[in-house]
Amino acid sequence: MSYAKEIDTLNQHIADLNGNINVSFEFFPPKTEKMEETLWASIHRLKVLKPKFVSVTYGANSGERDRTHNVVKSIKQETGLEAAPHLTGIDATPEQLRQIAQDYWDSGIRRIVALRGDVPANYQRELFYASDLIELLRDVAPFDISVAAYPEIHPEAKSAQADLINLKRKVDAGANHVITQFFFDVESYLRFRDRCASIGIDAEIVPGILPVTNFKQLQKMSAVTNVKIPSWMNKMYEGLDNDPTTRNLVAASIATDMVRVLSREGVNDFHFYTLNRSELTYTICHILGARPA
Numbered sequence: 001m002s003y004a005k006e007i008d009t010l011n012q013h014i015a016d017l018n019g020n021i022n023v024s025f026e027f028f029p030p031k032t033e034k035m036e037e038t039l040w041a042s043i044h045r046l047k048v049l050k051p052k053f054v055s056v057t058y059g060a061n062s063g064e065r066d067r068t069h070n071v072v073k074s075i076k077q078e079t080g081l082e083a084a085p086h087l088t089g090i091d092a093t094p095e096q097l098r099q100i101a102q103d104y105w106d107s108g109i110r111r112i113v114a115l116r117g118d119v120p121a122n123y124q125r126e127l128f129y130a131s132d133l134i135e136l137l138r139d140v141a142p143f144d145i146s147v148a149a150y151p152e153i154h155p156e157a158k159s160a161q162a163d164l165i166n167l168k169r170k171v172d173a174g175a176n177h178v179i180t181q182f183f184f185d186v187e188s189y190l191r192f193r194d195r196c197a198s199i200g201i202d203a204e205i206v207p208g209i210l211p212v213t214n215f216k217q218l219q220k221m222s223a224v225t226n227v228k229i230p231s232w233m234n235k236m237y238e239g240l241d242n243d244p245t246t247r248n249l250v251a252a253s254i255a256t257d258m259v260r261v262l263s264r265e266g267v268n269d270f271h272f273y274t275l276n277r278s279e280l281t282y283t284i285c286h287i288l289g290a291r292p293a
């Protein structure tokens, strides 16, 4: 097929889907008043796209956990959207985690993104893995549980196979929704999805899409997360360090190409790492056919 014909086919495929996709959006608790405004403007802008749920991240300390809870509560109250807190096994005892989970359940929260969490430097405690957390949550209440997966392998995993088995363990422990680490090499996602299917992971492997507006920060992130930045991407962001407008348009272009191909490969669910902004995510969802209800 010619490239021109391929592009036409990709776009027609999306048109034929008629907006029949599921999206979810990830936010983080704001640290300043200005960031708080940005967050809420984004939530209100994106809510009309009827996400299946939104999630709110959390860092490894109890102050942050309260912030996560407050944002989740406010989103539920102000928008009626399902809001899922991230919960990690870092810096809390199993007893504390049980209490937190019970409090979440009692306040009407039905979905949790269960993670081990990033391990802080000089962390002394024994690690409480995501699979341990899932077992604990299952014991508290019948939550819907989302977990993380790594198409390009988690940096601390002993091997690709060990990492895959860990994901299987998480699903077997009761996770029913899988979100991937962000990636830019679509082939690596597709291979990973095949490998998940081949070991009997039957949950949807939802791609995590990161529209890259801050390329410098991404370079740092990708070094610690083991995510490959294709060399063409370095070229794309060349000369844009002081040009946020063009960076935004480039970010939309890259992410749009990705979701077009993913859609053609049968992906109907997309999770967006919004970084509390709405513009890019809204545009990409629009191109995927999502429309205000």
Ligand SMILES: NC(=O)C1=CN([C@@H]2O[C@H](COP(=O)(O)OP(=O)(O)OC[C@H]3O[C@@H](n4cnc5c(N)ncnc54)[C@H](O)[C@@H]3O)[C@@H](O)[C@H]2O)C=CC1
Pocket: 057, 086, 113, 114, 115, 116, 117, 118, 119, 128, 129, 130, 131, 148, 149, 154, 155, 156, 157, 158, 162, 163, 166, 170, 179, 180, 181, 182
């Ligand atoms: N916000 C999000 O959706 C995402 C967050 N992350 C972050 O990545 C970090 C890792 O969290 P998870 O993926 O939930 O961790 P996890 O517990 O599933 O795995 C963490 C690492 O430990 C290994 N591992 C798991 N169980 C083990 C065991 N029993 N013995 C030895 N090794 C074991 C895994 O292969 C992996 O390398 C978290 O900080 C999370 O916040 C990563 C991707 C997406």
Ligand SMILES: Nc1nc(=O)c2c([nH]1)NC[C@@H]1CN(c3ccc(C(=O)N[C@@H](CCC(=O)O)C(=O)O)cc3)CN21
Pocket: 057, 118, 181, 182, 208, 210, 213, 214, 217, 218, 221, 225, 273, 275
């Ligand atoms: N290991 C790991 N830890 C995480 O917390 C994490 C993941 N992976 N993967 C999935 C999401 C993606 N996360 C991200 C991704 C990018 C930025 C980032 O570029 N932050 C910029 C701000 C950019 C902006 O505001 O536009 C920064 O300067 O921190 C932050 C968190 C958080 N999540």
